[in-house]
Amino acid sequence: MESSGENPASNPQEPAPDEDLGTLKYQLLGPSLTKAGQDSVDQQKVSEIIYNASKGSKFFNHEQDRDRNLTLKIEQILKEKARLDRLDLSSDLRRADEYLAELELSRDLSQHVIHVDCDAFFAAVEELDRPELKTVPMAVGKGVLTTCNYLARKFGVRSGMASFVAKKLCPQLVLLPQNYDKYTAKAQEIRAIMAEYDPLFESASIDEAYLNITPYCDENGLQPGEAVQRMRAEILETTKVTVSAGIGANAKIAKIASNLNKPNGQFQVPNEREAIMEFMRDLSVRKVNGVGRVFERELESIGVKKCGDIFPHRALLAKLFGEKAFQFLAQCYLGLGRTKIEPVETHERKSVSTETTFHDIGDKEELRAKLWWAAQELEKDLARTQFKGRTLALKIKLHTFEVLTRQTAPSRPVSLAKDLYSFALPMLAKLEKDIPNIKLRLLGLRCSNLVSTQKVGLNFFGIATQPKPATAPASKPPVSASSVNADHEICVEEAFEAAARQEIQDEMNDLEQLSQEIPDGSIAREPEGSATPEVVETPPMWDCPICTRPQVADDRTFNEHVDFCLSRQTIREVAQDTSEETSLIPHNSRKRKMPSQAGIPEMDPKQKRLFFQ
DNA sequence: GCGGATCAC
DNA sequence: TATGGTGATCCGC
Incomplete structure (x- = not known):
């Protein structure tokens, strides 16, 4: 169906013949393409089905507009890059290197940070109630899917996808309505266990958390990998859900690593500069929290696909994408990130x-x-x-x-x-x-x-x-959490x-x-x-x-x-x-999320925000 | 300070 | 037939 009747001149909604459908189709694939469970999927075929299901809709036309605008913006970026390439950039280069050196001095390898991520959380909770769902492709969500199990992912189904598109990809897909209270309750069980490993852990969302397990490892004479094995086993044992975890010197590395052995796995990047640099070198920038589809395409246009590619372009980045973006990318290149993990209530x-x-x-x-x-x-x-x-x-x-x-x-x-x-x-x-x-x-x-x-x-x-918040059963007021300000x-x-x-x-x-x-x-x-x-x-x-x-x-x-x-x-x-x-109908009783969720992202949305004070 | 855009989940 | 809701940040004006 690749080209059959795709460009009838009479149809005004068709893109111009020379328009690159690739970027648009990629756009339509949605944001979770990089997520786990998609490896064995024929993306070509999937994107073709999505494209045909969407074609002509208002949603599609809007996506098409955005895609065109991005293409134009990238043309401008390339034009600007060509102009800069002809100039003397030695001072920019020096500034960039100075910043990198400054960052290097701030590197902290003393902490063991982990990121814990529940596997297909909503779907997993539903499967606990109805085990027969484990054997069929299943998703949670109504108009748009919030989660799907790994069987569904084999068909190219993903979170964030319109359910009618998902049905095209997988007609036998079972759709369940969302039951947020149930997931919240399960999340609390999991958090109770995580609190044993770090009482000051940070909930990043209903199904994700950061922990600093350095004290736990010291007190129990365990290596980080062993501690995480133990914690994951304990979570599975008592709550019956599997989680994946990433272990590293900071939140950024931990977050990336937690995706590498999904589901039900863990991955550690050693707290050594060389190991970290090597890990980042071949890592697609898209895997970094904060780089979405747009920034990925912009970076790709100038030749930055992997974090290692950032270094040779360091002199240009600030001028092309802004100072904040440069700082963000510099930290990606060096594998630096936040080591301070704190309860979300403090935000x-x-x-x-x-x-x-x-x-x-x-x-x-x-x-x-x-x-x-x-x-x-x-x-x-x-x-x-x-x-x-x-x-x-x-x-x-x-x-x-x-x-x-x-x-x-x-x-x-x-x-x-x-x-x-x-x-x-x-x-x-x-x-x-x-x-x-x-x-x-x-x-x-x-x-x-x-x-x-x-x-x-x-x-x-x-x-x-x-x-x-009222949620913390807080067996005791800040005993271990002595840092909390008592002066209000x-x-x-x-x-x-x-x-x-x-x-x-x-x-x-x-x-x-x-x-x-x-x-x-x-x-x-x-x-x-x-x-x-x-x-x-x-x-x-x-x-x-x-x-x-x-x-x-x-x-x-x-x-x-x-x-x-x-x-x-x-x-x-x-x-x-x-x-x-x-x-x-005003029946929105189950609309809200849990109190402590607050959605604090682990790191810079896109190229933003300083994380080293 | 405002409005648009991007990003995460 | 048909593509979500909440919160955050950054950029250019």
């Missing part, structure tokens, strides 16, 4: 967000309902995490898959649905005005610039005071007073805010007699985003009313479109 959260995908919506009222829904979701999440946001962002995805964001700084930190809604609505209204015939497939809200609403942790003196008890009374003052101020701002926002609200409202100004009376009224009629501005009354309208609306929608049922 400071930067944002709280929610978003939902739905069938294409162009109707303004329906969009307001979605916005209201998002506002309510975000209010819940902000309450759970105990934050308010100084910045509020609206995110939309057009029916073409193009993503736009708009943000605003409310006059005071916001956390209530009504505030989130009323500050977000003008942004949505403006987008509707600017984009004729707008149709959305996703809408979301995000709060950043967070302010803690915790009574004790009012962030005096800029101290990040994240109290330990201070000024409790002042904190309360300040909070009280703030609350009064908030109330006043509220009223003021409301009087300003009502005119915007009237965008949502039908003309309704065109009498606008009278709404700003002492007992404030809010427009219901659904029925657009003003309601008494009491939280409970208002919410109940809107919920009622929403449920009526939901029923109408479901009647029209059953396929969207789950995303429209």
Whole structure:
């Protein structure tokens, strides 16, 4: 099927004849191509099936656009490289070498860091409940797969793949809905064991963790490899799930290594400079956490495929990709990474967000309902995490898959649905005005610039005071964890007073805010007699985003009313479109992840972030 | 500071 | 027929 009828001149959606389908098809293969379990798969055939399943869809066209843009960007990079190649780069070369030398001085080979990764975690947990699933290709997830077992991977099925595509690759694929609570419970069992090996271990996600096992090895007279063997055996014994592990001098090496003997295996890179350099030399840059498909292609275009290729290009990298990218790549070349492993609770959260995908919506009222829904979701999440946001962002995805964001700084930190809604609505209204015939497939809200609403942790003196989450059964308060700061008890009374003052101020701002926002609200409202100004009376009224009629501005009354309208609306929608049922009905009780997850990536997203302070 | 983009899971 | 949600960071303006 390679070329049969692929380029009929009449079809405007076909790429230009000279366009390279290779990069596009590679793009369509998805991000987890480098993951384990794909070795024996005929990628050629798989990408052909995916391509044909996707061809012509809006998603496909968007991917095609992105692919074209990347190709253009790479042309620019190459042009710039050609220009630089003609220049004298000796000073850049010197700077690069100085930086490498500086990094080399920071090399720390004294720690044994491991990265533990559960094998096909969600699928494995499901197989525990239903052993018969072990013998069939199976995946977890609805519209998009979150995990699949290794039998499914033999067909080219991967996480992140649309389930209808997966079904094309593997018609007998068994699809299970996600049961996050179950996975969370299992993850806790595993963490309990990991805590024996490093009480200060760091959860990187629900199924991954970093541990520093140096003290454990010292205390028990074990080599790192032996300790990890023991831990993996213990995990399998008591929880019945297999994990893979990587062992190295830092988090970056451990992370890479944990993928090398998957599933149910481990791999160690010795804590020796030469061994590390050799390990990195032949390692594809794509295997490094932070190098995705885009950066991989950019690097490849200038001849950097393996980490060893970084060195000969060191003089150019900063100019071509930026200083941060250069620093990141320098550390890849040297095999350097973070050795500090700490509980995820100590990390400071930067944002709280929610978003939902739905069938294409162009109707303004329906969009307001979605916005209201998002506002309510975000209010819940902000309450759970105990934050308010100084910045509020609206995110939309057009029916073409193009993503736009708009943000605003409310006059005071916001956390209530009504505030989130009323500050977000003008942004949505403006987008509707600017984009004729707008149709959305996703809408979301995000709060950043967070302010803690915790009574004790009012962030005096800029101290990040994240109290330990309720999850830690914490048999004992920080005994071994003596490093935890005990100095945030201070000024409790002042904190309360300040909070009280703030609350009064908030109330006043509220009223003021409301009087300003009502005119915007009237965008949502039908003309309704065109009498606008009278709404700003002492007992404030809010427009219901659904029925657009003003309601008494009491939280409970208002919410109940809107919920009622929403449920009526939901029923109408479901009647029209059953396929969207789950995303429209407010039953999202199992939506969230576990408290301690917080998703702190182990290292620089792409070329970013310094990890050596 | 804002908006777009990339990345991880 | 049809392609997710949450959080983070960096770049160019």
